[in-house]
Amino acid sequence: MASDESQQPGEGAGVSVPLPLDKLCFTHSQEGQPIVLVSTGSFNPPTILHLRMFELARDDLTADGYSVLGGYMSPVNDAYGKKGLLPAHHRIAMCRLAAADSDLLMVDPWEALQADFQRSIKVLKRIQQGVNAARPEGMPPVRLMLVCGADLLESFSRPGVWIEAQLREIFADHGVVCISRGGSDARRHIHENDLLFEYRKSIRIVDEWASNEVSSTLVRRFLSRGLSVKYLTPDSVIQYVKEHKLYTPSHSKPMDENGAGLSSRTSTKDNAVERKAEAALILTP
DSSP, rough: OOOOOSSSSOOOOOOOOOOTTTTOGGGGGGGSEEEEEEEOOOOSSHHHHHHHHHHHHHHHHHHHHHHEEEEEEOOOOGGGGOOTOOOHHHHHHHHHHHHHHHHSEOOOOOHHHSSOOOHOOOOHHHHHHHHHHHHHOOOOOOOOEEEEEHHHHHHHTTTTTTTTTHHHHHHHHHHHEEEOOOOOOHHHHHHHHHHHHHHHGGGGEOOOOSOOOHHHHHHHHHTTOOOOOOTTTTTTHHHHHHHOOOOSSSSSSOBOOSSBBBSSOOOOOOOHHHHHHTTTTTTTT
16 A cells, blocks of 8 residues: 655646446445445555455444445555556556456546545545435435555554644544554554554454465566466456566566466567557546
């Protein structure tokens, strides 16, 4: 997950992007407080763990009587400037492929398509406004919750990374569901940090008992070395990476069906034509 609050967004006119609503299950709202989950980050590329986090969050909230209506992946803007970050149109396309078979997940490309960097609080507010504007008459207001890993939770207390006033707003108005994996101790971090401890009731810690150390960094490393990433990211994402020759040093080394590099070489498409064609698909649901 990208810890991005230290970036300075511009004030230029934004790009208008409709919020996808097709998977929101408003009928669930009769069962408890309606919740929509949101995860921001690079998704470079999306992995099975990104998808798994939403499932874990939904199970945990449902067990406590909440009604999870849906979830959104919001890829970070190119202006985030992280080394190795693929252009937004590739990351949006891969997220859509990864979420295609989910009954829960949608991809909101708004953040990634703006002219400059957007802070997480602005993304949460946009989605919350859009969801509540679409909710049926008589339904209570829908609450958004930020889904993250323990690494992002730890970044909340890192000086210069997040703006404290915006963190307080996230905790007070939205809440956080933190997925804790082996090797991380999210509860201890909350106990040791004054701000997190103050808002501890707004942070739900969900343990992932199935050992899962998959990360986008690991997937990129495997791809760059010509190793298989089968079962680390959805097959549809592997196929997209293969077709567009992503995450390889030369961007010309072909891959097999598992995402592993092959020894032979194939010719590459004209980059300008390819980018134009892909950009045209970004706003296509």
